[in-house]
Amino acid sequence: MDQIVRSFSSSAASRRAARLAKGHNLEELAIATGLTVAEIAAAEEDNSVVPTHHVDRIEHALG
Numbered sequence: 001m002d003q004i005v006r007s008f009s010s011s012a013a014s015r016r017a018a019r020l021a022k023g024h025n026l027e028e029l030a031i032a033t034g035l036t037v038a039e040i041a042a043a044e045e046d047n048s049v050v051p052t053h054h055v056d057r058i059e060h061a062l063g
Helices: 009-021 026-033 037-043 052-062
Strands: 004-007 048-051
Touching: 009 037, 009 052, 026 037, 026 052, 037 048, 037 052, 048 052
Parallel strands: none
Antiparallel strands: 004 048
16 A cells, blocks of 8 residues: 655655756656656645655655
């Protein structure tokens, strides 16, 4: 079963900041992670519920 995490403002903002610092737009990160633009946008929104594996994929691609 997938674990779910609630994306709090600091973690959501840090994911967005990391993406922007790397120069990626949502579409480019979607291609790199295999996620949809909507899934990445949700991971960057305050208080959204995001599967842990989505966060892991995003962090791996930006790492």
